[in-house]
Amino acid sequence: MRTSLHTVALLATALALAGCHTLPAPADAPQSTAPAQAVPADDNLNAVLWLQRSMEYRALSETVFRAAAERLDAALADPAWDALVPTERAAAGDASKLPPAIILDIDETVLDNSAYQARLVVDGQEFADPAWEAWVEERKAVPVPGAAAFTRAAADKGITVFYISNRLATQTDATLDNLRSQGLPVKDGGVFLGLGMEVPGCEQKGSGKTCRRQLVGRGHRVLMQFGDQLGDFVQPSANTPAKHDALHAEYQTWFGERWWVLPNPTYGAWEPAQFNGDWSLPRDERRQRKRDALRIDR
Numbered sequence: 609m610r611t612s613l614h615t616v617a618l619l620a621t622a623l624a625l626a627g628c629h630t631l632p633a634p635a636d637a638p639q640s641t642a643p644a645q646a647v648p649a650d651d652n653l654n655a656v657l658w659l660q661r662s663m664e665y666r667a668l669s670e671t672v673f674r675a676a677a678e679r680l681d682a683a684l685a686d687p688a689w690d691a692l693v694p695t696e697r698a699a700a701g702d703a704s705k706l707p708p709a710i711i712l713d714i715d716e717t718v719l720d721n722s723a724y725q726a727r728l729v730v731d732g733q734e735f736a737d738p739a740w741e742a743w744v745e746e747r748k749a750v751p752v753p754g755a756a757a758f759t760r761a762a763a764d765k766g767i768t769v770f771y772i773s774n775r776l777a778t779q780t781d782a783t784l785d786n787l788r789s790q791g792l793p794v795k796d797g798g799v800f801l802g803l804g805m806e807v808p809g810c811e812q813k814g815s816g817k818t819c820r821r822q823l824v825g826r827g828h829r830v831l832m833q834f835g836d837q838l839g840d841f842v843q844p845s846a847n848t849p850a851k852h853d854a855l856h857a858e859y860q861t862w863f864g865e866r867w868w869v870l871p872n873p874t875y876g877a878w879e880p881a882q883f884n885g886d887w888s889l890p891r892d893e894r895r896q897r898k899r900d901a902l903r904i905d906r
């Protein structure tokens with residue numbers, strides 16, 4: 609059955625090719641520029657394409673990590689320097705005599721998952737946990753430009769590199785394999801703090817990273833934090849544009865000093881903040897809320 613179908617397919621292909629040679633299009637035939645079929649629209653096409661194909665993304669990410677590297681020695685030398693917000697540092701205890709560490713988010717901070725995002729665009733799909741978890745198990749994410757060189761340089765200075773991520777703690781092995789294979793330092797299994805891990809003496813709230821930051825802070829002075837979303841640095845009391853703006857104003861001087869943001873236009877808490885976090889809304893309704901949030905007067 610398989611052989612006969614294969615033979616028919618080969619014959620059809622041969623006939624089609626022969627047709628191409630025997631029936632060339634007339635030289636004066638009108639040339640249409642319209643695609644044969646409508647190309648599906650996707651809100652994420654430009655953003656994912658920019659991550660994958662623009663040199664500007666690479667240059668920007670490299671700039672962030674290089675600028676951080678230039679600040680690292682000053683941070684290391686100053687025992688008063690710490691990158692946890694005061695409430696988290698107070699809960700964790702005095703840091704001045706603790707060994708140094710840096711904390712990095714993983715996705716779109718040190719690992720580039722744009723191939724997964726590209727699959728969603730090509731397939732017309734939206735983010736879903738099963739497909740995401742399958743992607744994590746593939747261990748195919750590549751480093752964000754500049755991340756591997758920076759983290760290795762930090763590790764060489766005796767700075768422990770921690771990864772606080774909302775990848776599931778149950779995906780520790782896949783995540784550590786991916787980090788190691790891409791040249792990112794992994795001192796031991798304890799440097800990955802995933803979603804679902806328990807932190808004694810701290811009440812975990814949703815997917816917030818506060819408790820995990822405090823856990824690192826109990827044993828280390830945190831020189832710098834790296835992320836692609838505000839929640840990688842500090843927990844907003846609500847996921848609204850107003851709360852985001854207020855925290856930006858409060859910690860503005862920390863960005864580019866203790867906190868380093870990597871560009872990620874493809875997803876992030878900034879997006880559901882535009883439609884009150886209601887992912888149950890139909891896709892068109894969410895798109896309409898985002899259009900409504902556009903500023904057309906400035």
Ligand SMILES: [Mg+2]
Binds near residue numbers: 713714715717837
């Ligand atoms: Mg991230």
